[in-house]
Amino acid sequence: MKAGFYRYLRSGQTGCSSGLPRPVPYRSCEASKTYMAQIHGLAAHAAGAEVLPFKYDPGTLRAQEVEIAISHCGICHSDLHLIANDWGISQFPFIPGHEIVGKISTMGVGVKGLEVGQRVGVGWQSNSCGLCEWCSRGLENLCPTAEATCVHRHGGYANAVRVNARFVIPIPDAISSEGAAPLLCGGVTVYNPLRSHGINPSSRVGIVGIGGLGHIALQFARVFGADVTAFSTSEAKEKEARALGAHHFVNTRESKMMREVAGKFDFILTTINADQDWNAYIQALRPTGTLCFVGVPPSPVSVQAFPLVSGIRTITGSPIGSPHLMREMIDVAARHGVKAQTEAFPMAKANEAIDKLKKNKVRYRAVLAN
Numbered sequence: 001m002k003a004g005f006y007r008y009l010r011s012g013q014t015g016c017s018s019g020l021p022r023p024v025p026y027r028s029c030e031a032s033k034t035y036m037a038q039i040h041g042l043a044a045h046a047a048g049a050e051v052l053p054f055k056y057d058p059g060t061l062r063a064q065e066v067e068i069a070i071s072h073c074g075i076c077h078s079d080l081h082l083i084a085n086d087w088g089i090s091q092f093p094f095i096p097g098h099e100i101v102g103k104i105s106t107m108g109v110g111v112k113g114l115e116v117g118q119r120v121g122v123g124w125q126s127n128s129c130g131l132c133e134w135c136s137r138g139l140e141n142l143c144p145t146a147e148a149t150c151v152h153r154h155g156g157y158a159n160a161v162r163v164n165a166r167f168v169i170p171i172p173d174a175i176s177s178e179g180a181a182p183l184l185c186g187g188v189t190v191y192n193p194l195r196s197h198g199i200n201p202s203s204r205v206g207i208v209g210i211g212g213l214g215h216i217a218l219q220f221a222r223v224f225g226a227d228v229t230a231f232s233t234s235e236a237k238e239k240e241a242r243a244l245g246a247h248h249f250v251n252t253r254e255s256k257m258m259r260e261v262a263g264k265f266d267f268i269l270t271t272i273n274a275d276q277d278w279n280a281y282i283q284a285l286r287p288t289g290t291l292c293f294v295g296v297p298p299s300p301v302s303v304q305a306f307p308l309v310s311g312i313r314t315i316t317g318s319p320i321g322s323p324h325l326m327r328e329m330i331d332v333a334a335r336h337g338v339k340a341q342t343e344a345f346p347m348a349k350a351n352e353a354i355d356k357l358k359k360n361k362v363r364y365r366a367v368l369a370n
């Protein structure tokens with residue numbers, strides 16, 4: 001019998017209040033193997049469809065894997081892109097969800113440094129090769145064979161998930177589970193470029209789109225000491241954007257306001273998933289300034305080259321963050337009071353939460369709770 005089986009039993013995970021049963025391990029008649037019960041979740045069965053109850057057999061736990069009994073899962077807009085198959089990579093049926101928090105319920109025999117019962121999180125990435133140049137440099141998020149938690153496998157709108165232990169992030173006591181979930185994808189995705197582009201008290205930073213990612217970006221940019229401007233289509237968000245850390249607010253629907261900020265920013269981080277007049281944002285950059293995409297607009301980005309040439313301005317992008325950076329980000333969030341503003345929904349009401357996010361009505365991250 002494998003050690004993981006005893007660890008699982010010791011964790012005492014047997015019941016659940018959300019309607020989704022927690023997995024209970026059972027032994028097969030084949031005495032040498034331990035099988036886990038099926039994992040229950042909510043899956044999209046076709047592009048754009050509602051998520052519906054679904055269960056799958058996770059098979060035998062691998063040596064380097066942990067299984068997490070999920071308490072919370074944030075709804076990132078990337079889940080909506082995957083459900084709609086906007087990126088052409090979705091395989092149906094699949095359970096979305098990649099901002100996962102819960103307790104370790106069982107561990108593979110090769111897992112070290114984690115404990116059964118420990119509160120942990122998982123973000124977009126759930127595995128990498130561990131061997132390539134990028135993994136060995138601690139940039140696992142750039143690994144060419146990186147695995148995403150809910151692409152071609154099942155994610156966190158469920159009662160449990162299994163991932164490689166290297167992608168499991170301990171959650172500090174200072175952060176609630178509901179508050180931690182949005183940090184695991186949204187948080188690290190905005191922390192990474194602000195950190196790697198050296199944002200500091202001399203920086204003038206613009207955050208475009210005050211949604212799940214953007215509202216956390218305002219807070220981290222403020223923690224880094226920058227002068228922070230929120231760019232938003234939603235006038236109603238101004239007061240909250242200022243409370244979250246913005247010194248200034250630009251209503252992007254008003255072209256006069258966009259003209260007034262020309263030449264003002266060292267770094268503009270765009271989190272929106274829609275096409276825009278990107279020339280207006282290039283014009284808002286100071287010489288040597290950078291426009292950085294973390295949100296993914298559907299069409300190619302078209303800009304005039306002249307302002308890039310004359311002012312050595314740069315356009316770039318940034319994908320999530322490595323496990324090391326996630327640990328750093330969550331520690332910075334805990335010590336500097338960066339908090340996701342969340343709206344909780346029972347797991348069974350995932351479709352309601354998804355609809356609200358589609359309508360840009362969530363303030364600012366929907367989190368599903370078991």
Ligand code: NAP
Pocket residue numbers: 075076077078081185186189208209210211212213214231232233234237271272273274275293294295296297318319320357360364
């Ligand atoms: P979200 O919560 O829906 O926020 C997006 C915000 O963009 C909205 O709140 C809205 O802000 C603004 N917006 C929406 N539609 C718009 C439109 N038509 N025109 C202008 N602004 C619009 O989404 P999210 O979870 O923050 O994710 C944002 C994007 O980041 C998605 O494309 C997602 O796939 C991507 N993402 C990328 C990474 C990465 O690794 N690079 C990681 C996670 C997510 P206002 O109301 O303030 O205008």
Ligand code: ZN
Pocket residue numbers: 076077078079098124185186
């Ligand atoms: Zn995400």
